Amino acid sequence: MKKSQNNDPFWWSFFGAGGVFSSFFVPIHVLLLGLALPLGWWLWPEHESLLELARHPLARIYLFLLIALSLFHAAHRIRFTLHDLLLAHSVDKPAAFACYGGAIIGTLYAMVTVWTL
Amino acid sequence: MTRYGPDEHDVLIVGGGGAGLRAAIAVAESDPTLRVAVASKVYPMRSHTVSAEGGSAGVIKSNDSLEEHIYDTISGGDWLCDQDAVEAFVNEAPQELLRMEHWGCPWSREPDGSVAVRSFGGMKNKRTWFAADKSGFHMLHTLFQTSLKYEPVQRYDEFMVTSLLVDDDRCQGVLALEMATGQLHTIAAKSVIMCTGGFGKAFPFTTNANIKTGDGVALAYRAGVALKDMEFVQYHPTGLPFTGILITEATRAEGGWLLNKDDYRYLQDYNLGQPKPEPVLRTMELGPRDRLSQAFEQERLKGRTIKGPYGDYVHLDLRHLGEKHINERLPMVRELCLKYEKIDPVHECIPVRPVVHYTMGGIHTDINGATSLAGLYAAGEAACVSINGANRLGSNSLTELLVFGARAGKAAAEYAKSSPAFSSKLRALAADAEREIDKNWIEPRTKTTNDTLATIRKELYHQMEAGAGIYRDEKSLQTARETVLELQERVRHVPLQDTSYTFNTELTAAIELRNLLELSSAIIESALQRTESRGSHQRTDHPKRDDAKFLTHTLAYRTEYGQAPRIEYAPVTITRWPPKERVYG
Amino acid sequence: MQKSIKIEVKRYIPEKQPTPFYQEYEIPLEPKWGVLDALTYIKDEMDGTLSFRWSCHMGVCGSCGMMVNGQPALTCATFLEEYLPGPIRIEPLDHFRVIRDLVIDTDDFMGKLKRVKPWLIPVEEKPLSEGENKQTPAELAAFKQYTLCINCLLCYSACPVVGLNETFVGPAAIALAQRYNYDSRDQGQAERHDVLLDHGGAFDCTLIGECSRACPKHVDPTGAIQRYKADGALEYWKRLILPRGAASK
Amino acid sequence: MDTQTQAPYKRFRPERYKPQMALSWWWQKPTYLLYILRELTSVFVATYAVILLLTLRALGAGGEAWSDWLTTLQSPGMIALHLVILLFAVYHSLTWFSLAPTALVLRIKDYTVPAKALVVAHVVIWLLCSIAIAAIVLTR
């Protein structure tokens, strides 16, 4: 047995978890917060009560995971799609750096945001 | 080519089918220091073993006995089998099949996890190991994949062997055409094992693949080795009319019926027992292949078969087995029918006719695969060790590949270890052989004939089917004999259109056709001189078996190119089972 | 009734010119003819210089794969009547180097096949005298599908990743590795992880799924690869977190 | 015997022809195009993750910031963007669920749960989750 030189399984794990999370939960959030509420399909809940809801410990964890995993999911896919569309192996390293880097920054920012909510 | 090591070996195996791969593993296991190589004109997993469907016989269940398997084989072969060879074969069969299991072959299983066995034509007991109806496929892939783990086994893939290099009265290697480049390679080897398969492609309607042109048999023949029992060509009773695709005997073992145009199970009229709804071993549809094919021919003469665009046929009826059973046990049959005949055997009868399936004859070898030429061995369908006699029993052949592949491998390895150094003339010999190929095939010829490879091949097909088919007689054989000799002359003048050196399949087809012509003339001459009927060799002018004169093996020796072979006879080894009448039913 | 059909063949003869060209043949349209029958007709009756591989004519040897109208297909199991009124365009399998006409170079694949160790790796050799390994029909069913691969390489030419990334071992090789991984008699998964976890292994696959659509034997390499990714990722984390040697032996 | 001196049969050593993949490969088959679209959903998923993050920021920054953010959300551009995101997000969900059975083989004794049933199960769970989230948020 040898240690793998390849970190793709590492990123793939997050990609997979993110895929599950985002496929189950992203559409409803888009629908609610992006369309239903702004377009007034429903009464706006008060700012206060929404904030209260978001501050619930479970909600904090949930929101953090949703954002962070979605970012990692997307980072992995975007990296591979760039490679597939540009037919260039040379872009893979920089693309990986940018994609995963972006996801990590986003995750840290999400952590702070959720923590300080 | 960096992919291949130096072209010098202890043992070279020609042919990457079941027999060749088993032999290669046997060599590698017997002594890992031996340099062993497999040269094959197709990638090993493309070899024709891949299309065997039904299974492989070997006694394993407690209600079965070695003795019975021996007896079924000998009687099935109409007493033309060498009984010592059959005994060795049957004794070693179970362990060879077990070894396949240990190498991962996905045999079908009983609910308790033990290996399942099915019944097969001509066998009195259930003893055919199977992997659904893709037995040969699974065996070949298992052997091939297993062979990959033996580092010493080198391969020359898509190398077509064109000549044997013989000097000092021993075989010291081959000349092979690397198809991708057109380069001829001298591959030196202390011993060579011919595992190139049969030559059913001498006939038009055959289950055999395009590659089954008997190259190795022809090579041995040219090197002076006798070809044994060439007149025995097995027709399988159930092939699809146009494509010749085999509908496995397992369909009948599972309970399929053969019906003539009046939906009548006609086999009951031919001494094959009485019809029962359930399959009964060694009767009716589970009789031996020669008898079933002959019964078809008789029905045809009586006008009771069905006429179709691709010849007459009868019906194979599986409908009563039900969809579930068919899917479970015969998935490939259903798939093949749907694809190639556009019919569904669950609801319709399958049109079938006898098709050439297996060549019992081949390179004359002893029980260890050794030929009369030192350093040359043979195994598999290319060889005639003589376990199949006048008619091979279904599912004995796959086992034969294993048992005699392994035996030949071990014997060739032993020989290689003790054989002297290569002779100094090898290079010159190779150069000669090379010039021969060049002269015969490559050099541009002025067009002096309208012949093409295809016209000659068609003529050969016609002659073999009409002259040396299921039923033969003096007259038909004589005509075939004259024509085939003439074709041998004509093929020398056919100009090739393809002058490229890169993957020139016209060149390889030409070489194959020439091999087929030589073998055909050996088939015809052997058949002509055997004035009796036995097993698959049926002479209408000599309808009786004649043990007094013909309880012997035919040996065909090559004379000149374009001349008929010289025929000699050798005794059959009879140990404990004196000849009897062959009864089924 | 249509009497004939036009066949366009992509040809490449290195001695002749360095780039491929197309050639047209008009052949009689016979019922039951497969695309392969059309090619053998051309070779026998019209143009002896056309090169292609074939052997079994029954869809099991895996040598006759080509692109037919842009889709990878086994030509012996693909029928002219599916393409009426024609023309039919026949090309060598995509993503492979071409040796001549319709003949592709498969050496690279043969190397990849061997890399995944497609043979049974038991814990220890079982002597023949102990008889067979028991394997229930259910245990057999767990890997049976992956044994059905005929190495026809249609999946390789269907998969864009194979074309984009030469190091990718590819769908059939991974399916074959899984065939042994899921065999109850086999204990070689750890050795195969070394290859499949690495660059060029299963994680290069982006789940395009074309391999399974192209596969004539319903091997479903897509499934094999996805299932591997799940197993492989677990193994990866074990190797990362657990002390050396503690992960699956 | 040495192989080095072995004369080649003919001078000719053939070249292989290596076909190149076209930049537009993904345009050449409908299934490839659908694949690329599926992969592109990730861009929108990422975009939405960022929007959600901004939404949380606004929520945390007090009532005024929140109503500012709401106005932004109400702009036609934002509405259009969300429509597109929703489309891709749903496509992402559906493709993800339909591929879930490839990795997941459920075998209960001798019975293998058919892939279709697994996909349906995923969709049902998805709808239930969505309803639950909607209920929690909207009943505030």
Ligand SMILES: Cc1cc2nc3c(=O)[nH]c(=O)nc-3n(C[C@H](O)[C@H](O)[C@H](O)COP(=O)(O)OP(=O)(O)OC[C@H]3O[C@@H](n4cnc5c(N)ncnc54)[C@H](O)[C@@H]3O)c2cc1C
């Ligand atoms: C459709 C079908 C179904 C069958 N079913 C059964 C069955 O159920 N049970 C059973 O027991 N038997 C069955 N048989 C018979 C059995 O499959 C064959 O007899 C057996 O597979 C032959 O194996 P082989 O190794 O001798 O040759 P093959 O598998 O034919 O291999 C021949 C090898 O030789 C190579 N070769 C040939 N010429 C050259 C050359 N000039 N240079 C280099 N290499 C060369 C080829 O490339 C190939 O690798 C069946 C046969 C057919 C046709």
Ligand code: SF4
């Ligand atoms: S997985 Fe299917 S398509 Fe791929 S090589 Fe095997 S049989 Fe052919």
Ligand code: F3S
């Ligand atoms: S098409 Fe290719 S990307 Fe994966 S699922 Fe199949 S190998």
Ligand code: FES
């Ligand atoms: S010729 Fe064998 S698969 Fe088509």
